[in-house]
Amino acid sequence: MSFSDQADRTLALLAVTPGWQRLRSLRQDCDDETVAAIVGEAASFAERVLAPLDAVGDRIGCRIENGRVVTPPGFAAGYRQFAAAGWIGIDVGECHGGSGLPLAVQAACAPLFERGCMSLMMAAGSARAACHLLAAVADAETADRWIPKLLAGDWAATICISEPDAGSDVGRIRTAAAWHDGIWRVTGQKVWISFGDHDLCGRIGHCLLARTGEEAGTRGLSLFLVPDRHADGRPNGVTPERIEEKMGLHGSPTCALRFEAAEAILLGEAGRGLPQLFAMIEQMRLQTGGQGLGLASACCDIAEAYARERRQGGAPDAPAVPIAAHPDVRRQLRSMRHRTEILRAAHLEIACAMDLARIAQDPPDRAAARDFAGTLLPLIKTFGAEAGFDIASAGIQVLGGAGYTKDWPLERHLRDARVMSIYEGTTGMQAIDLLARRLWRDGGMGLEICLERAAADIALGGGALARSGMEAVEEFRALLAHMQALKATPEAGLERADSFLRAFWCLVSIWMLRRLGSVGLGEDELRQSVDRLRAELALFGRLCR
Known part of the structure; x- marks a missing residue:
């Protein structure tokens, strides 16, 4: 497997992305040398620090011990290193302690990290998305207190929506928030919460939808930040009830959480919770595309390397030939690679458009970029997710029986990828959105x-x-x-x-x-x-x- 080759492919495609050329004309920090250095360091970090954790997380998984979730060995240290290197805040504003680089640069790096250890990146992705959410809708005091802590890896965050009777149908959410003695308090149950509890850091903020009014449907929902602990370390009425036993992503604890009169901070305007939350959801849908791209890139590299080295067939009176010499294997490898690189080009295209929607100089240009990016988001989420799973499956086919064993990471990548077409809006929901x-x-x-x-x-x-x-x-x-x-x-x-x-x-x-x-x-x-x-x-x- 070659992380550096993936970095080179990314940089080559970024260079021929028209949106990137427009971005470079607007930003002084996007010269070729700087961006190449950043993406190259991302590849090195992913290979050195993250990749060794992936198999460990899959094999050992997570457990609840004394009421708290314990993550696999090395995960907490790896998360601290990731945060300390500045990767969580690569595209977060400098006013909050981030690097302030374009989203396109983050999108060039993210699939390398996902390839390294997707399960740990579930935590990092939520923290980064929460930073963007808080910067967009939180009051200045809350943003100034939380974002630097999230970037440093001292605190973490979740996106906390689903309930036992309200998955994609968020209008049926029952978790309620009540205003009493000058404090919002949240009571209810949330399920399917990635990294809902863990030992990576000292405090977790749940970006949570709760009902604040009598109005039915989504109009009665407001957005809150609910810390699992008070600033002095006391519990805040948030309890992990169980960890889901999943097909894949064993290193990422998917939790059911109970909230009992937990103190909460209202984010933005009451009754506008779902529209405001989309600042976070859009980031996480692009992240899903990057997850699929990272796994697909790994699976292509594994299958191509195996096909060059594995010898089988050919003339019976001559040495066996590499299976890459067989036309049908070449067909399979070509299909895998083309699909992966098409996804890479589209992923960079939409990231550049999301940047231009914020910083283009003319309002009509910003509006056009916003409409363009919004239209492509359902595609990048859907087909990034499907590529991660399908290309892992195709890679297993190239390796034959060897690919079906745990001797190779393809079967792990396939299991990890399967959930991507479900979370952050199922494929059917993306089609309806379009x-x-x-x-x-x-x-x-x-x-x-x-x-x-x-x-x-x-x-x-x-x-x-x-x-x-x-x-x-x-x-x-x-x-x-x-x-x-x-x-x-x-x-x-x-x-x-x-x-x-x-x-x-x-x-x-x-x-x-x-x-x-x-x-x-x-x-x-x-x-x-x-x-x-x-x-x-x-x-x-x-x-x-």
């Missing part, structure tokens, strides 16, 4: 921007491949009009939402292949991949009819 929110409610503004940018980039290549790509753009444009018309019969539209999502990803993949050609993918391979994706686009288009 159709009902981005197309029907918002009029498809972000989709139109995507089509315009895809067409402009594809046309630059010229030749038969450009013509084929432009035809794909027009095919999807026709599908877009059909799906818009289904707004009049929403049930019929929602039944087709998944196929619509997948058709859009086929088009985005064709668009990103243009960049792979810029970093060395041959024309024959490009043509084959474009032909395959156009066939898939046509198939999903028919399923939408």
Whole structure:
């Protein structure tokens, strides 16, 4: 496995990402040498510090001892090193103690960390997302107190939404917050909380939705920060009731938590909890795409290295040949690699757009970047998650029986990846978001921007491949009009939402292949991949009819 090769692939694709070129013109700290040094150090840290923890966490897992969760050996030390190196705050504002670098730089580094030890990064990802949430909606005193502690690794955070009877249907949340004697107090139960309790640090802040009014549904929900302990170390009415026994991510304790009149800090405006929480959720959906990319990158490298070294077949009167010489194995490896690098290009594209949505100089440019990024978020979350699992499975196939054993990390990566298409909004929810929110409610503004940018980039290549790509753009444009018309019969539209999502990803993949050609993918391979994706686009288009 080569972390440095992954870093090099990332830097090569970043260099041909148009949004990155615009970012560089707006930022003085994004020169090639600085960014290459940061990504290179991320690769080194992930390989030296994080990767050795992954198998340990999977094998030993977590346990509750004396009412607290104990994480696997080395996890607490690894987390402290990660925080001390400044990785949690790489894109957090300097006013709160972060490095203040673009999200695109963080997105270039994150898949390396996820590859190293995804289970430990579940804690780091929540802490980083909480920093962005607090910076956006908390009062100055709370933000100034909590964000530096989160960045230093002294304190941690969770996103605390799900309940026994309210998973994705957050409008059914029952946990309640009551104002009494000048203090908000939260009572209720939360489940499926990643790192809901642990021994990585001394205090955990739960970013929690609770009901503050009589109004039903999401309008009665407010957002709170609920520390598990008071500042002096006394318990604050938060109890871990159990750890879930999971298929994978054994080093990440998924907890059921009980809140009993726990003191809480209201974040932002009462009754606006869910919209405010999206500052954190959007970060974590992009993180999911990076998780899938990190695991897919590892699985590609493992399968390619194994195929070069494993000898099998060939002429019976000659030495066996590497299995990479067999056409079907080459086909499998090529498919794995193309899918991974398309995802890498798209992951960087959306991170740059999210940066430009904040710092572009002209308001129309910021609005366009915001619509563009919001439209791509359901895709990067969905297909990052699916790539992590599918490419691990494909890697196991290349290794054959060896891949099915614990001698190789592929089976661990497959188990760890399976949950990614479930949390932070299931695949079905992402499809509904794209159709009902981005197309029907918002009029498809972000989709139109995507089509315009895809067409402009594809046309630059010229030749038969450009013509084929432009035809794909027009095919999807026709599908877009059909799906818009289904707004009049929403049930019929929602039944087709998944196929619509997948058709859009086929088009985005064709668009990103243009960049792979810029970093060395041959024309024959490009043509084959474009032909395959156009066939898939046509198939999903028919399923939408």
